[in-house]
Amino acid sequence: MVASIATSAFFPVPSSSSAASLKNSKTTGEGSESLNVRRIAAKPASSSSAMQVKANAQAVPKINGSKVCLKPETLKHDEDAPSSVPRTFYNQLPDWSVLLAAITTIFLAAEKQWTLIDWKPRRPDMLADAFGLGKFVQDGLAFRQNFSIRSYEIGADRTASIETLMNHLQETALNHVRIAGLMDDGFGSTPEMTKRNLIWVVAKMHVFVEKYPSWGDVVQVDTWVSPSGKNGMRRDWHVIDCQTGESIVKATSVFVLMNKNTRKLAKMPDEVRSEIGPYFIERTAVVDEDSRKLPKLDHNTAQHVRKSLTPRWGDLDVNQHVNNVKYIGWILESAPTSILESHELAGMTLEYRRECGRDSVLQSLTSVSTECSDGLQGSTMECVHLLQLENGDEIIRGRTKWRPKRTGLQQHGGLATAST
Template sequence: MVTTTATSLFFPAGFSFPTSSKTSMMLGGGSDKLGASGIKSKPTSSGGLQVKVNVQDNPKINGTMVTLKNEDEDETPLPPLRNFINQLPDMLIDPFVQEELIFSQNFSIRSYEIGPDQTASIETLMNLLQETALNHVRNIGLLNDGFGSTPEMSRRNLIWVVTRMQVLVDRYPSWGDVVLVDSWVSASGKNGMRRDWLVRDSKTGETLTRATSIWVMMNKQTRKLSKMPEEVRREIEPQFIDCAPILNEDSRKLPKLNDNTLDYVRTGLSPGWNDLDANQHVNNVKYVGWILESAPVSIWESHELSGMTLEYKRECGRHSMLQSLTAVSGDITGDLLDAFRVECQHLLRLESGSMVMRGRTEWKPKYANNLGSLGLIPAESS
């Protein structure tokens, strides 16, 4: 009996298993209680999990028949790898596939990632974007000991930091949904990199979220921005795609928010130990949570966040104390049909007054799509 083993955590596009009664594959997660389901696993030196599916022991996996021919039968290619892996139990979802220069990853939305509206939170979506970006770098073999740093970046104590991000959410996924995140990178000027994402429903192909971002390099020791060394450029340039951003840039200038123009403020914010990443850097998703701390509950109750434009100005340390300021445009207390959209301006600053981040968020009425289909609000407002 022939056993086919994949030696890498990441499979090439179009990969299909030769026929056999046993198939080994590498996945990023698993369980030590899979034996009862005909699935055997063991850790690997790379930190992944080698999962062996014995179809003879259990020919029915997650309600789907998987038929493999014996070695004395004619060899017939199995379905594409992505289809095959999606038949595995939910705990083994999250396959990685790279097609040319676009990296794709599936995610299942977990129960602890949803909020009061029974949909994924904006922080969940932002974390999925970051996870896909890091796995992209790891997949192409450029992830070194730094958090997202290439080998040449690590030699020079350089790390990536985001300076600008724009996100547009068409619909939030719900618990149990599986989303497909595509990501790719492009050049941004002489010293920057642009990363784009497209999030879709893996079953229907519906676009859920689009996002674009600009990244530059910072010296890990001096905490100052750095030019991109030529050695680093040669590492990452072959991965660049020459294309326009997935979102048209929001060119509107972000206003300067101050104590005279704010409507809401939240003080006493401070990063904890678990808010730091492997670079001892506050995760950019944490900043999003902070600016939303000062958004009034009345907005959350009647609207949902549909878009963000963020500018990251400086990092903050573990002992920093911050303030979150919000100014609201639009009537959030009137009838839903009278307040189609709400816009907020945000400022995150140190208690000393130094700006950490500023941004703009856009909110649409909950169930706006349903109201628009009934002709209750203009189509462009839905």
Template sequence: MSSGGRVSIMLLSSGQQQLLGRLPQPRAAVGAAAPNARRRCRGAARFGAAAQPPAIARAAAPAAAASPSATAAAAAVAADRPTSPPTCELSGVLHTPHPSKFVDNNTSFVEEFRIRGNECGPDQRANIITIANLLQEVGGNHGVALWGRADSGFASMPGMDHLIFVATRIQIRMESYPKWGDLVRLETYFAEDGRLTTRRDWHITDARTGGYLGAATSTWVTINAETRKLAKLPEEVRARWLHLAPTPPRLVLPAPDTRRKLQEFPAAPALEGPVVSARRSDVDPNGHINNVCYLSWALEAVPEAVYGSHHLREVEMDFKAECHAGDTVQVLGHPLPQPPPASGGRQQQQFLHLLRKPQAEGGTEVWRARTTWVPKA
């Protein structure tokens, strides 16, 4: 996907500039108190040296004179000790994310994020949960930059009148996962998708090199926030919304790939994860369980032999029903026939996933998904 010519945020109206200023500032580098500022980190302990602060050294001094052997040992240690603490230029290790901005005549929104250590697995790479959270964050910030922060829920267009957007389908395809400390650039924008649904796409790249990492697309409908029933977006609101979308539409994934239906789930699934109780901390601003939680729960049914040796290349998710704090959810999975090899001849494995409420509570299907896995390099 090409982002085309970029337009600086300074070309926005003063009102849009004020709204953009409401966004949280990007996570800055440790040493980036000012643009291009360099802060040297000094400290022998950080780099394995054994230097002690003077006060500690004095406290450790023996009351009596040291023996000749102890003196010789101390001299040998001193000879190996650096004469001055090592220095590292943090500005050469950590790079500051650029401020959020609009591009392409203000129809596309760009934001950069640094991958944190607690967002990575044992291989020091981000996982699909990290990516899904970033997609949600930049999508929400896009709305805040356009319309300001709402009193409840996520940012909402003027004139929505108790209507909120909820996702019915999300598809994420990753070619490579960023590493701890990498800067990731996410670009997002709207697109029309029929009369009752709308679409949001994301393009994910390495912010420093421009290398392609992945893409995602999603389908949304509007519901009444009070009745939780499906509602049509008013035509005047829809017209204003479409005015914010790129023309012609830019699709990050081929249209046929986004129309593939998920298989029916078998009556006797081969895989079963733990029964999950939805927590209060899982509830998002729209008042229901955050959609990233569903994906996190479903991955618990993937066999360890696959989870530990493969990357999740693609996930296609259909949201069937809402889930709320205190609900109990069964986590089920089932292997699918092996699909054709991925790029480079890599063999793929696929699984079908289902989240449902227990039969005693009606057995309602909450979420269904298909995951595609490729071996780690």
């Protein structure tokens, strides 16, 4: 059926009326004289038939887009007269350029479809689904999502920044809640939390970075939740390299509930516990928490101070406070450049004291436990941080660990790495 339609598009078939006219023109005679068209003898016809011949002669029929002149033998000598357009085999054929264009289009479409079906990745790490929203693993108690490191997510060291990795952790946690069907309004709020104007806020976080992925690497992030006391929830993450299976990041955190209207901490209602309780996993934290007390810095004890830090509109989350990942960038604003150039962040412990709004003006204070001098380039280092408002109210306290930067071969797992 399709073939007949395609053929008729390029080789038109005369209609029944045209065929009848053609037949009349071939078999009708004028007076007693008969027409002999294509050597077909015709019977004598009446005068009315002669009038029909005259009418048909005025409407010249077309075959395959070309005019065909059918004339009686009495006018046969006119065919011998020279014509302005010579009749050749070529000009009697259809427009082959249209047919060729149609065939080319069909072949290009078929090639495209075959390419999509027969597509094979060039690299093994491309087998990972870097664009999916994740899936549940471990009998539905843990959640897994893959991320591809983008070119705009790497820094001066050609590796992913700590902010990039922290954003991956946060995105996986939110997708965990959403795909579980627990997200309602707000940043990870469940339906029962929304009824009571409750939101989650991070209270403490401990992160250990074993290596930093590079542009084009695909990382796998696993996350799960556990109870933390009566009113808290602990969330853990484990990030690995999809190609090598090497561990990249281990992190654990504690979240508590806060009233969105009063901005004060709240107890966990039984209704909220019943929502998230089925997803709890009873296991120890993936990272041993640093139990050392974080000291408070001031302008007398801090060695490096960065003032007049202000959040932008894009730094706010849907709960109208500064995203906690932004705090990490702010505490590193006061870290000395000598450390950033020779060392990489190996781990950090953060204690969140209060939230920060869009009109806040902050100060970042840092104290280095070991000065980074030429004689200590190969040593590990530790820094203490404080992010506070200009009036002195604390936003976050932190401690960071730094290790000497690895060589290019070490970063890709070719050599033994420096100890932390």
